[in-house]
Amino acid sequence: MRIQPSRDDIIELTSGWTGDRFPDGRPQVPDAVLDLLREATTEQAWGVLLKHGYARQFAGSWRETHPGTVIVGRAVTSRFLPHRPDFDEAVVAAGARESHLEADRQNSWIISTLQPGDVMVTDIFGKVYEGTVVGDNLGTAVASRTGVGAVIDGGIRDYQGLMELEGGVNIFFRDVDPTPIRDVTLDGINVPIRIGPATVLPGDIVLGTPSGIIFIPPQLAQLVAETSADVRVRDIFGKQRLSEQRYTSADIDVPNWADHIEQDFQQWKENLAGER
């Protein structure tokens, strides 16, 4: 058994992605796409995913260390299970074969794999009391290694210290408890995990906004980025025409505009480009 699947297993798990990969096999969506996605809203991403059959990629109701800071990054997934002695023993032995030598610091095993642009996404089955995956020391390591942050479906501690982390990072979590992490065993790194209603795979693009978190399959990331840019321009036009009372909200708030409105939009866009 392995803590982290082999490169071949991760490639098989994420075979929808045909682009570049990290040495461990995770999909490597280009930085340029991540930069574009920073402008996308949750609903814009949600709409594209729904249209392509991905209806369960959103998880909401989070607390944040940096409310209002939008994060975009590549998921490093991990999952904890309730501790049982025989399973923990097997995990500690497997971890040692993969150079994770500190048996009682399994949360640090995850952190040691993180690199710039990653988001640590951890399923600890909502555990908060003795389910605190990071405090301000581990949180500082996550922040400095990724420059992005984490999504923890469970607890954190040292909240006051974590709030002071700098560099545009944000940690999404369920709640705070002063107790340290106890009585759990790490089931895997870069395995499929469940966060709320969503199944998350390694290399998914995490878009964390004040609305919540959407996990974008890597093969749809560029399309989400491009579509959201188009929707953004349409939103500006629509709101301008609404405030001018040229059209009604029933005209504008529809999936596809009537021909004369679409023509007006295309003309408006051309004029805008001409002014530049």
Ligand SMILES: O=C([O-])CC(=O)C(=O)O
């Ligand atoms: O060691 C722990 O349980 C986590 C912690 O407090 C920290 O990261 O500062």
Ligand SMILES: [Mg+2]
């Ligand atoms: Mg601490």
